[in-house]
Structure formats: C-alpha cells, structure tokens
Amino acid sequence: MAQISASQPDPAVPAARGGRNLPARIFPWAVLIAIAALVMAPVFSLVVGAFSLSRLPNEFSLDNMGLDNFRAVWVEQRIDRVIWNTAIYVTGATLFGVLSAALLAWLVERTDMPGRTWIYAGVPLGIAVPGILHAIAWVLLLSPRSGFVNRAWMDLVGTREPLFDIYTMGGLIFAEGLRLVPVAFLMLVPLMRSMDPALEEAAAASGASPLRATRRITLALLLPGLLAIGIFQAITAIESFEIPGVLGMPVNLHVFSTRVFNLIDNIGTIPAFGQANAAAVFYLAIALVISMFYLRLVRHSDRYSVITGKAYTPRRLRLGRWRASALVLALAFLFVTIVLPFLVLLYVSLVNYLRPPSLDALMNLTTRHYETVFNQPRVARTVANTIWVALMTATAVTVLSFIVAHIIVRTRFRGRYVLDMLSFLPHAIPGIVLGLALFWLFMQIDRLTGASSFGSLHALVLGFTILFLSYSVRAMSVAMMQVHPDLEDAARLSGAPPWRIALRVFAPLLMPTLVGIWIYVAMLSVRFISLPLILSQGGRNEVLGVMIWSLWDNGNVSSVGAIGIMLMGVMFAIALALRMVGFGGRAGGAP
C-alpha cells in the first residue's frame, strides 16, 4: 500500500523549464487525455446505458431514455437487499481478513514465535491460489450435504445435520476473509517492523504488562494504518466476484458483483442490459465513495506518523508457554489457505469419479483427467490466450504506470493532480462493472466503425490495463520518490533528452519495482475472472479463469481439479518470483 499522495509535489523536483520544446510540453497533456479516455469512456458508456430504455445496447437511442431501469432494479430486483448483503459481506470479510493478518503480522514481527521466517515467507503465497479455486475447494469440503468434511461428520455421528454450511453469509465472509489475509499481511508487516519502540518501552517502564502495552500502545499506534488497510481491503472485497459467485449465487445470496452478473447471464432470453447497468451504477457509486474515503485518509496519513528515521530494533514480546500455540495457529492458517485447497483439488483431479475420500477411492486413483485435459485443443488454446493476455497486460500496465508516475512525481505539470486521481479511479471500479461498461462501449464502437473489438483478446488486455493501473501507478510513484532528483538533473545537465533519462537513469534504478509490478500484474491477469466472464466470447478470447468457471458451472469437477492443480503450480512459481524480487515488502506491501 502506498500511504502517500503521489501528486504531492516533491520540493526537490525542479520546476518545468520554460525553454522545453513543444513535444515535451504536449506529452503530459497527451497522457492525461489518453488516461481520461481510457478510464472515463467506459464509465460514461455504463452510465448512459443505465438510462437507455432500449432492449439491446446496439439499439441505443437518445429518444428512448429514462429512469425506468433504476426504478426496476430498486423495486423489482430489490437492490436494497443486495446493498445490505454487500455491506455485511464486505464488513465481515474485511474485519476477519485484516484482523487475522494483523495477528499473523504481529506474531511474525513483534513476538518470539518460533519459525517466524517460514511463516513470513509462507503467508504471501496465498496470493497464488486464485479465488475461484479457493471457493471451489471450500464447496468440495463444506457443502452442507456432500462436502467431504460434512459427509465424514454425518457418517461419524449418524446425523443429517452438517457441521458447517459454506453456502451462508458466514461461509462467504470466512472464505473471502481468508483471501484478503496475504495482501493485508504484506501491508502490515512493514508497519509493525518500522514502529518506534520508544512508546512501548516507556509503557513498560511505567509498569504496564507486555500485553497491556501491546493493547494500549501498539494497537493504538497501528489503528490509523489498520483503518487505511481495512478500507483498501474493503474495496477489494466489494469487487470480489469469485467467492460470492461460487458460494452465494447457488442459494440466491447475492452481493453486487453477482447480482450484476446474474442480470446479464441469462440462458433463455435476451438479458435486461439497462437494468444491469443501473445496478452497476449503484455498485460503482458505493465503491467510489469508499475509495474517496480511503484517499482522504491516506492523504492525511502524516498526522498519525509514528515511524521515524532513527535506527532501532523493535522489542519482541516473549510469548513464553504460548510460543508453540502461536506457531500452531500460524501453521493452521497456512494449511487452511494453501495446503488444503491444493490437496482437495489434487484429490478430485486423481479420483476416478467424484466421491468422498475413502480407501477404495485412494486405491483407484487415475491420471486420466490430466490426459483428458492435455488432449483437448481447447485447453492449449486457452492457455495460449491466457499467456498472451498476461504478457501484454503486464507490459502495457508497467510502461503506462512508469509514464504516468513520472509525470506525477517528476514534473510540475499542471494537470498532475487530475492525472493522479484518474489513475486511482480504476481501483474503485469493480471488475464486473468495468466488464459491463466495456461491453457497452465495444458494442457501440463496433456498430459505428465495423471493427471487431468485442470478443477479442485486445478487449481483455484493455480491460485489465484499466483495472490494474491504479495498483501499479501507486507502487511506481512510491519507488520514484525514493530516487533523488540530483541524478536526473545531472543527466539533464549533460544534455540527455527525457527519454534517455528515463531509460538510463530511472529504468535501472527502478528495475526491481518494474519487474515486481510486471510479475504482479501478470499474476492478477490470470487470477481475475469477473471482467473476462463478460468480455470472453469462446475460443477467440477465452482465458483460463473463464474456462474453469465454465467447467465448474457444467459440473466437470475433475477437469477443474486437474487444471487447477497445474495453474496453482505455475502461480506458486510466480509468487515465489515476486517474493524474490522483493517487491512485496520493500515499498510497504503489495502495490
């Protein structure tokens, strides 16, 4: 998390030279216009579509506009219930996720728990498990009637009541909360690590017990940071589709993301597109309000600053007889979030047909589901599409964020505050909303120009580029601020043009950040399914997430297991690469 306002002018930044040539002066404006078009055009299209009373996007006409869609989603679709569900879901998942992450970060950074290094290395690996695979694993384990855990419990006790029911609001909060932990952990670790121990030591000197000092001093100091991280994670939870899609939709437990998807995923008839847009506008408005609140908070974060430049070693709390319990707790987290989903998917990928674990099942394991997967042309095509989208998106986002961050941090360009706001805005746009917005936009563009953007791989790259821009611009801005302008000035005085300064000065110094952003965005491109679920049109631009969703929807659980295991293997490798680059921890966590 970047707890700074990237657009605050750096006092060390030299003022714009009046004698710069015209292209150099026009360039920031061109970037501003391009980013504005990139971000605002889909939003504009979405909002206009919400007022359109035409049945189809391509039948849009200014003569046929009104508020009927908003009335319909409020009255007929009972969007008020969806708002309530979303509020409970987001609040619960955020509280559970951030508090769990805080506990783990505290154990790793501020206590003498054994095996801290392993826990520190292990928790972020949870990022590697795509949300849809997490959700599917929980269904296989905790479905009230057939979940392996519940089935074993019912057989053991002789009851018909399940031990847990994952298809509940509690189940959704639990599954989403666990998914939020790795990123929250990465954000919290630097906070815990950098905290000046002087206040805690003063408390101890005043006779406060270690636990009392932790509660009254450490927690109090952490509270502003926790709040900012909490809001950041709430934005992540509100846009989440995978968990509520797999666990909530089957029982009509809808949050905003699933309700919008549900309105346009209609088997028999042409969906109510205008209503979907109207619901998406409500959804976007809520996400924007939360994002603005977050921005305000981090913009004034210096008020709560307790991290100083002094060198110190934070005092570690001695856990005494609780050391082993703490380790067990941390290991249990790793088991539940990483090992268990992997084992469950491995099992269903190897069992000859879907059934609860048993000796007989284990004696008859087969690799035929993997053979089936490998023999399908569709899989090769989908993997190729996924790789292409990930590579193109990661490259586009890295380059674009470098340019945008450079203008924001390193120039006195008049529009840099607007540019900063525009680049942050996509963080508030949920993937499903952006997918719907682009759907409308591409329909209109194709209708007017005869192009074929809808259903293309470029459509996915464009969508992901918009979606991930805010993460990367924030991370890039933080990294750029750490490079003193003297280097840039020296290069400029030597006569180097701006592009050469960027390539020869910034690029080498920022290489870990550039690589880190590239890897992180590539990983997100593989994990995200909400946007491609709307923009994907079969073979031409189907990606892995969509294929897994489709296979799951069709009940092809064994193939989901086989593909999931292979995907998780690759994602673990990427996550390890991300950790090796050191991107996650250095700049205060994930971007």
Next chain:
Amino acid sequence: MRATATRPLTGPALALLAMSAAASAEMTGEARAFLEAGGIDPALIAQADAATATELAIPAEWLEKAAAEGPVEFGTNDTAAHVAKWLPIFNARYPQVQVVATETSGAARAVQPLLAFKSGQLVRHIVISFEGSLQDYIEADALAEIDDLPAWEGVPPDRRAADGTFAGMQNTTWCLIYNTDRVRKDELPATWWDLVSEDSPLKGGRVGAANRAQLWTLNLWIHPDYGPERMTNEFLPAFFNTLKPQLRSEGVGGMINLPMVGEFDVGLPTPNDETAEAMATGAPVDWHCPEPVPQYFNLIGMFRNSPTHYSSKVLINWLLSQEGQLVRLVAGGDGPVHKDLQVPGAAPLADRFAGKEIALRTMDGMLYELPKLYAVWNRLWAEAGGPK
C-alpha cells in the same frame, strides 16, 4: 478405394476438385475404423458408407471457398473431450476446414452471439442448442438458409425448419439420474405424476432440479395427458410444493455429478448421453425414465453473412449426414436424428426407455408454447426460492 482426403489438400488438388461437379464422397478410413471400434453394427456402417455418395456430395466450389476461410467458431454443449473425439474424424475428411468449438453456458452459446449479430458483428458462426432463444433468432432473421445441404433431406421434416434455416442435430432423452447406493429401485416413479404425488418417496429435497424447463417440462406441456392447464394448475405446483426438490443453479453437468457425492439422490433433468458417460466411470449411478419419456432434438443453424459461410455449411452437412451422426454417437453418445438411423440401440441407454411412450418436443411447441411455459415455470421457480 479409400478416400485420400486425410491429407491436407494442396493447390492443384483443390483446382482438380473445383473442376469436378462435386467433391468425391466415400467413408474415410478414419471414420470406418472409429465406428468399428465404437461397436457400431457393420450393417449400419455399410448403410452410412453407401449414403455418403449423396449426403456428402457437396459442391467442389464450397470446399474451395472453405479452404480460403478462417476457422468456424461456435459454442457447444459437447464437452471438450467429446469434441476431441469427433473433430479429428471430421478433419480427416475435410482438413481444409478449421473448427474452434468451445464448451460454454447457454448464455454464451446462444444469447451473446445473437446480441453481437444484432450489433452488426459475429462472434460465432454456427449456433447449437439455441432452443431457448429460438424465437429471438427468428425475429432477428439471424440464420442463413441451409436447406441446400445434401444431407438436409436426411432430417425428418418435423425436426427441421420449414424455411430451411435450422435443423435437428441430435436426439436426446431426458430422465432422472440416481445414486444407486441411496435410492432403491422401488422408490423410482413409473410416471411423472408419481414423482410429484403426495406419497412420493423422493419428496423433501432428495431430488435436485436444474432451472431447465425447456428440456423436459415442455414435452409434458404439449402432451395430451398433461397439457397447459393441468401443468399450470396441478403438475408444476405439485412439483415445486409437494416434491420440494432442491432448486439448483448448476447446469446439466452438475445434475449428473452431484448425486455421485450425495449432494442429492436424484438429478433432474439429465440426458442419456452424458449419463451413460458418467455410468461408464464406475460411479454408483443409474438412469430411470418415468413415462412419458421426454425426448427432443437439439437444433443447429448458422448465422447470416458469416465469414466462414462455406466452412460452416460443410461442417453442418457432415454433422447431419449418417457418417457424422454415427461418429457423434460413438464419440459422445449423441442420438442420431437422421431418419435412416432410427433403429433400436442407436442411442445410449436405449434399454432404459425401450417400449415406453415417448413425449416428443415439437417445433410448434418450441415456437409457441415455450414462452407460456416459461411464464408459469419462472414464477413458481422464483416463489419456491430457486436461484435467479
């Protein structure tokens, strides 16, 4: 002489073909071997072989133009493994026709391509199993005429469009899958009325039902013993309120897989072909058909103004031919719709409905009665708390 079409056609070969009035058509070695290995009666293979001379005698010009087109794209309800079996046999005959078939949901298969068509572009070229959106397709005039296909005449007249824009591609029978460890045979209903009766042993959540009214209830809706009035006032209310099935969001695949793990004991509706595949894995499931047995034919058509116009015609023609129909029967258990292949045993699990009364879903039923059925079904489904 065996066909030599298994090798990619070169330019001179195409020119040679163009000079002839029609492409040569004999059963390929690959198709013959595939059908023999699949246990198809040699007499049926011989019959299909003989029919290729007429059914697959497509104009050489089509092949020439198809070779210059890009891949034919369509969404299908075939699993990827199923496609991987029949597609190589098709390509053995027509290597110049590239096919991209993607297993998708109903919305992606039928609704989204129509939407794209209406906005002036094509994201799919062929459309399959679009019965739920048939009326929308007709209103949009989205489908090209395909009644000039040589294999068109093999489709019985009551299973193809009068205006020549779509045809039945495969017969599917829709019944109940059940977990043999959890359901006794004497608990299985003889008729659909038995299933929803007050004393049905399957009451109270033992049945899992997918939201697919068009696959089985439409057949009853147009059946004289049921009819719209009794369906509206008796059968469907009893189905939702007396039987009280689990109303599921999963599709047909889920109905087949979930009884295996005990999510529910009976899945409805499930097709004979996919259920037979599940049974072949050794899973403790079987299939039962209450009477009258719902049966229907999946439709196939192609979009107008398609960039793969000729490739699509070549593919559809082969799918409707006896060779294509038998290959798909072996590959995925798709029941032939071809009028000369209506023989006992030419469908998976045929013994489960042999001798029983068939309730066939008609073309008129799909066009005129389905919207009325949806109105009743959707209301009851929603009132019973079914997933939206």
